[in-house]
Amino acid sequence: xxxxxxxxxxxxxxxxxxxxxxxxxxxxxxxxxxxxxxxxxxxxxxxxxxxxxxxxxxxxxxxxxxxxxxxxxxxxxxxxxxxxxxxxxxxxxxxxxxxxxxxxxxxxxxxxxxxxxxxxxxxxxxxxxxxxxxxxxxxxxxxxxxxxxxxxxxxxxxxxxxxxxxxxxxxxxxxxxxxxxxxxxxxxxxxxxxxxxxxxxxxxxxxxxxxxxxxxxxxxxxxxxxxxxxxxxxxxxxxxxxxxxxxxxxxxxxxxxxxxxxxxxxxxxxxxxxxxxxxxxxxxxxxxxxxxxxxxxxxxxxxxxxxxxxxxxxxxxxxxxxxxxxxxxxxxxxxxxxxxxxxxxxxxxxxxxxxxxxxxxxxxxxxxxxxxxxxxxxxxxxxxxxxxxxxx
Amino acid sequence: xxxxxxxxxxxxxxxxxxxxxxxxxxxxxxxxxxxxxxxxxxxxxxxxxxxxxxxxxxxxxxxxxxxxxxxxxxxxxxxxxxxxxxxxxxxxxxxxxxxxxxxxxxxxxxxxxxxxxxxxxxxxxxxxxxxxxxxxxxxxxxxxxxxxxxxxxxxxxxxxxxxxxxxxxxxxxxxxxxxxxxxxxxxxxxxxxxxxxxxxxxxxxxxxxxxxxxxxxxxxxxxxxxxxxxxxxxxxxxxxxxxxxxxxxxxxxxxxxxxxxxxxxxxxxxxxxxxxxxxxxxxxxxxxxxxxxxxxxxxxxxxxxxxxxxxxxxxxxxxxxxxxxxxxxxxxxxxxxxxxxxxxxxxxxxxxxxxxxxxxxxxxxxxxxxxxxxxxxxxxxxxxxxxxxxxx
Numbered sequence: 001x002x003x004x005x006x007x008x009x010x011x012x013x014x015x016x017x018x019x020x021x022x023x024x025x026x027x028x029x030x031x032x033x034x035x036x037x038x039x040x041x042x043x044x045x046x047x048x049x050x051x052x053x054x055x056x057x058x059x060x061x062x063x064x065x066x067x068x069x070x071x072x073x074x075x076x077x078x079x080x081x082x083x084x085x086x087x088x089x090x091x092x093x094x095x096x097x098x099x100x101x102x103x104x105x106x107x108x109x110x111x112x113x114x115x116x117x118x119x120x121x122x123x124x125x126x127x128x129x130x131x132x133x134x135x136x137x138x139x140x141x142x143x144x145x146x147x148x149x150x151x152x153x154x155x156x157x158x159x160x161x162x163x164x165x166x167x168x169x170x171x172x173x174x175x176x177x178x179x180x181x182x183x184x185x186x187x188x189x190x191x192x193x194x195x196x197x198x199x200x201x202x203x204x205x206x207x208x209x210x211x212x213x214x215x216x217x218x219x220x221x222x223x224x225x226x227x228x229x230x231x232x233x234x235x236x237x238x239x240x241x242x243x244x245x246x247x248x249x250x251x252x253x254x255x256x257x258x259x260x261x262x263x264x265x266x267x268x269x270x271x272x273x274x275x276x277x278x279x280x281x282x283x284x285x286x287x288x289x290x291x292x293x294x295x296x297x298x299x300x301x302x303x304x305x306x307x308x309x310x311x312x313x314x315x316x317x318x319x320x321x322x323x324x325x326x327x328x329x330x331x332x333x334x335x336x337x338x339x340x341x342x343x344x345x346x347x348x349x350x351x352x353x354x355x356x357x358x359x360x361x362x363x364x365x366x367x368x369x370x371x372x373x374x375x376x377x378x379x380x381x382x383x384x385x386x387x388x389x390x391x392x
Numbered sequence: 393x394x395x396x397x398x399x400x401x402x403x404x405x406x407x408x409x410x411x412x413x414x415x416x417x418x419x420x421x422x423x424x425x426x427x428x429x430x431x432x433x434x435x436x437x438x439x440x441x442x443x444x445x446x447x448x449x450x451x452x453x454x455x456x457x458x459x460x461x462x463x464x465x466x467x468x469x470x471x472x473x474x475x476x477x478x479x480x481x482x483x484x485x486x487x488x489x490x491x492x493x494x495x496x497x498x499x500x501x502x503x504x505x506x507x508x509x510x511x512x513x514x515x516x517x518x519x520x521x522x523x524x525x526x527x528x529x530x531x532x533x534x535x536x537x538x539x540x541x542x543x544x545x546x547x548x549x550x551x552x553x554x555x556x557x558x559x560x561x562x563x564x565x566x567x568x569x570x571x572x573x574x575x576x577x578x579x580x581x582x583x584x585x586x587x588x589x590x591x592x593x594x595x596x597x598x599x600x601x602x603x604x605x606x607x608x609x610x611x612x613x614x615x616x617x618x619x620x621x622x623x624x625x626x627x628x629x630x631x632x633x634x635x636x637x638x639x640x641x642x643x644x645x646x647x648x649x650x651x652x653x654x655x656x657x658x659x660x661x662x663x664x665x666x667x668x669x670x671x672x673x674x675x676x677x678x679x680x681x682x683x684x685x686x687x688x689x690x691x692x693x694x695x696x697x698x699x700x701x702x703x704x705x706x707x708x709x710x711x712x713x714x715x716x717x718x719x720x721x722x723x724x725x726x727x728x729x730x731x732x733x734x735x736x737x738x739x740x741x742x743x744x745x746x747x748x749x750x751x752x753x754x755x756x757x758x759x760x761x762x763x764x765x766x767x768x769x770x771x772x773x774x775x776x777x778x779x780x781x782x783x784x
Contacts, residue, residue, distance in 0.1 A: 093436045231651060258623035
């Protein structure tokens with residue numbers, strides 16, 4: 001097969017707010033080769049990611065992502081890795097390239113899986129896929145009472161693990177944060193898993209983060225996620241030496257395998273969280289899963305958008321039995337729900353299964369998404385470099 | 393003052409080739425506030441950097457760069473730092489943001505310097521600016537003879553230091569690379585400084601890089617630059633332990649202060665090379681210069697484009713007397729020459745002086761650049777988000 005076409009569809013809710021909810025828009029990627037299509041999804045900033053695919057070249061190692069993808073041979077996983085290496089080299093100085101290629105790479109795996117009639121996790125070398133315990137990703141409430149109620153609703157829906165984050169956590173007093181943590185623990189009961197996401201709020205201020213450790217330990221929080229800027233490994237490393245039962249988590253900001261490895265080696269995280277929509281797709285995420293296993297660190301997906309992205313993010317560690325939990329977007333916007341025609345719903349045990357079906361195992365019904373479509377047109381020097389295709 | 397407008401001008405040579413020459417295009421940034429204008433320049437991928445300024449928001453921490461800049465107060469250096477922190481927070485998930493803001497930040501310093509009648513290096517706290525010994529940045533020739541001749545031409549122009557790089561170095565045999573290195577040394581004579589740029593060619597293959605060390609040591613090369621991918625700190629660290637007189641250099645890929653610090657702390661580089669057009673501008677570069685000085689590492693600018701970018705890249709270490717050399721684009725494309733009306737030419741001693749004039753100390757004659765202009769238009773959902781202004 002040859003890669004014949006790569007199409008991007010920028011979808012968004014009618015109103016995109018400032019809340020920390022990544023499901024408000026999406027960039028769907030459709031790759032066509034050999035009479036088949038594969039689907040993927042870039043995690044962030046649709047317009048900028050499209051621009052990185054079509055931009056005119058600046059020089060030999062600042063080429064558009066398209067230059068390394070269109071027309072390339074695609075006969076199997078080795079071609080996907082070869083194309084990824086081309087992108088890394090030819091788009092070295094194009095910062096956004098990793099985010100753009102992430103969605104393209106997913107689509108390449110989906111397409112190769114369909115061509116071979118195999119799920120992606122089998123193509124990655126896993127003989128079995130193990131179910132995961134989903135945790136609900138929720139924003140903290142405005143008040144501890146609101147946090148309590150949000151937690152109770154998630155428990156009522158069957159979640160045994162909840163992650164709260166953002167929405168002012170870490171910005172006010174230590175006492176305020178403690179009140180929210182105790183409310184979250186109360187909602188979960190004694191046995192539930194409580195996870196906390198600080199959303200980089202302390203940048204690299206180790207003391208500010210350490211001030212929250214007593215309440216995190218008292219509420220038996222499993223992990224404290226992203227206390228610092230994604231590359232502040234020294235701060236991660238310093239805080240990790242001061243924790244008791246709570247472990248540090250991070251990695252969603254990794255846009256290459258190196259960054260994830262550094263968080264493990266220099267940052268001392270206990271959980272490494274990878275978003276396939278940012279790190280360059282499924283193969284680099286699998287490399288991180290292998291590395292984490294060798295280092296005794298638990299791999300977890302990062303997913304806050306659609307079930308297409310969820311399936312892609314489960315593939316890299318589907319066969320790792322000891323990595324039990326997965327992030328599960330618990331309250332996504334309707335757009336994210338509508339992207340796939342079926343969904344990865346928890347079974348009777350409350351566990352989620354990665355599809356045992358070719359490729360990513362989910363169908364996209366593009367025509368039904370047209371109400372979310374934001375057509376893009378980009379021209380440079382009078383030449384139209386990108387014009388969205390119709391979604392019929 | 394309030395920031396009233398930020399305009400971008402995408403300039404390019406008529407033909408942009410695949411050679412590793414970053415002077416083939418440019419993204420000029422003009423900021424207006426309080427009746428003054430400041431100028432800056434983003435280093436890479438003009439279209440993508442423009443898109444990151446104007447893109448619709450995706451969520452609270454994936455906002456366009458414009459959201460943190462337009463309308464902000466700009467009364468002094470503290471406002472520049474405050475705005476930078478806003479960008480880092482509000483555009484956390486927008487990968488290209490650092491490259492976009494780099495040019496904006498330079499322009500903010502230029503503007504504040506003009507408002508105060510002070511050169512930027514004084515605003516950064518340096519009482520004196522010391523001249524630098526420029527090194528010519530050249531690509532290796534196709535043959536050792538071509539490398540020899542290119543080197544001799546630079547020496548004839550007065551350069552006492554030359555950096556050769558790219559153009560096949562590291563891709564062929566060890567013997568071929570050795571031939572080019574000896575040709576370069578022959579051109580320079582016994583006393584000249586020879587620097588070598590491998591352009592990430594070995595990705596993270598330490599042995600491939602180590603195989604070139606004997607020839608690098610034999611030709612008394614001062615540094616080996618970017619042997620590996622910008623974030624491959626482990627590979628840098630491993631190679632740095634095996635070198636003799638030659639030191640490792642790197643840092644141009646740093647798009648935040650953390651990355652530069654990691655190259656020093658984990659990568660063991662002897663020279664840290666910062667491009668103000670990528671790292672987020674002048675203030676983060678100054679932070680790296682301070683950090684390098686404390687660690688006994690030599691700071692060097694990375695500049696392969698115009699003299700506007702050169703002035704910006706000299707400011708952060710203008711006052712560091714012991715950092716003697718600077719990168720100096722020796723054979724830029726005419727576009728890069730034409731961006732400024734005057735140039736930082738070596739004096740009688742062959743040394744370059746950062747301007748002792750307000751701001752960045754150079755004028756841009758926009759009207760004269762109109763022949764290079766590539767007007768950009770971007771629309772999303774039928775709304776025009778960006779349309780280049782005329783350059784009259």
